[in-house]
Amino acid sequence: MQMALLMNSSTSTHVLYPALKTEEPKTENMVSIFDSNLLQNQVNMPKEFIWPSMDLVNTAQEELKEPLIDLSVMKSGDEEAIASAAELVRKACLKHGFFQVINHGVDQELINDAYCEVDPIFNLPINKKLSAKRVHGGVSGYSGAHADRYSSKLPWKETFSFVYNHQNDSNSQIVNYFKSVLGEDFQQTGWVYQKYCEAMKELSLVIMELLAISLGIDRLHYRRFFEDGDSIMRCNYYPPCKSSNLTLGTGPHSDPTSLTILHQDQVGGLEVFADNKWVAVRPRPEALVINIGDTFMALSNGRYKSCLHRALVNRYRERRSLVFFVCPREDKVVRPPENLLSKNEARKYPDFTWSSLFEFTQKHYRADVATLQSFFQWHSSCNL
Known part of the structure; x- marks a missing residue:
């Protein structure tokens, strides 16, 4: 089997959600080789x-009834239409924290180009991919x-x-990253993801403006907070799996980041735990x-929900998604x-920095529905 897993530390589990347990990440590096063809x-x-x-x-039999927000209203100057969109967002975020946006201003051709660059990355020889592995x-x-975690x-x-720094003066920071880790052949890939x-x-x-309006605060408050952020871009590739009934593409978790902007291909597989059941998020190409x-749940004092979600794998088809995790500096x-x-x-949560929460989830804890509570317990114990 083309997978080596080296581990010495013990695993501790916490019951944090009905029928959900989590595993602490390992405290030292692990070596992993993932070759789905051989594993199959x-x-x-x-x-x-x-x-x-x-x-x-409880594989989803229903679809999430999340609102479809027309973002063109944000440039229209139509305050009544903006207020209506904000109200739809408010209701969704109070309940489960998911909505979809259309007329968002991102060129469909750019989204298509980004998908075209996914396969060249994951089709690289395994030794080349491992040379660029995350530390x-x-x-x-x-x-x-x-499996490194x-x-x-x-x-x-x-x-x-890869990280995208909002305030980086260079208009080629992503290009430079791709060239440095994957070589000159990936310069064009870097330009696509830069854009x-x-x-x-x-x-x-x-979206931050719309969220502020929905919460009834200064429209520019969250825009100013995030304009100098350090966000994270991720390409996901889910190979087919003949034992798809035994595994998951992404396990049940809530995102520790602030806001997630996702485009999923038409294969589908994203599910949200809402109303005590798993419901599917319909893929919409536009x-x-x-x-x-x-x-962001903490930034709203717990009013808006960071919801449990997961991704299934398909028995016959590859699945891809593009994810942009919005983070503050x-x-x-x-x-x-x-x-x-x-x-x-x-106040529902004490003050914290994004870097401290991120370090907790990367080095000490597998993100789940109770990440924030566990983070504050851990943080308190460290300061005793």
Whole structure:
């Protein structure tokens, strides 16, 4: 089997959600090789990829009834239309934290180009991919099934991630990254993702304005907070899996970041846990899926929900998705704006920096529905 897993530390689990357990990441680097073709030829599914039945039940039979927001209203100057869109966002974020946007200003051709660059990355020889692997606790680089972090419940996927600095003076920061880790042949790939990240940044700031309006605060508050951020771009590749009933492409989790902007291909597989059941998020080629993350949940003092979600794998078809995780600058202090809090409303979370939460999820804890609570417990114990 083309996978080596080196581990010495013990695993601790926490019951954090009905029928959901999580595993702490390993405290040292692990070596991983993910070759789905070879793994598929094994007589039995490798145990590292088998998820507990409690995480696999209730495959969605219904679709999420999330609103479809027309973002063109944000440039229209029509305050009534903007208020109506904000109200739809508010209702969705109070309930489950998911909505989709259309007329978002991101060129469909650019999205198509970004998908065209996914396969050249994941079709590289395994040694080339491993030469660009993500370091333990880091962000950027290749990961095969996240086996550099976990020893069990591995996701059936490969990822390639990189940081996009909103304030970087260079208009070629992503180009330079691709050339440095994958070589000159990937210069064009770097240019495509450079443009994609620039478009995602601009879109994210518009959405931040809409979120501020929906919460009844200064329209520019969150825009200003995130305009100098350090966001994360990720390409996801989910190979077909003949034992798809035993594994997951991404396990149940809430995003620890602030806002997730996702485009999924038409294969489908994204599911949200809402109303005590798993429901599917319909792929829409013209739309982008937006979901609230833990950090924005804290910025809204817990009003807006960072919802549990997962991704299935397909037995016959490859699945791809493009994800932009919106994050503040790493040293920004995360706290809700004062005018969001009513006189008798207590703070639900203490102040923290994004870098401290991110380090916790990368080095100590596998993100789940209770990441924030576990982070504050851990942080308190470290300061005793």
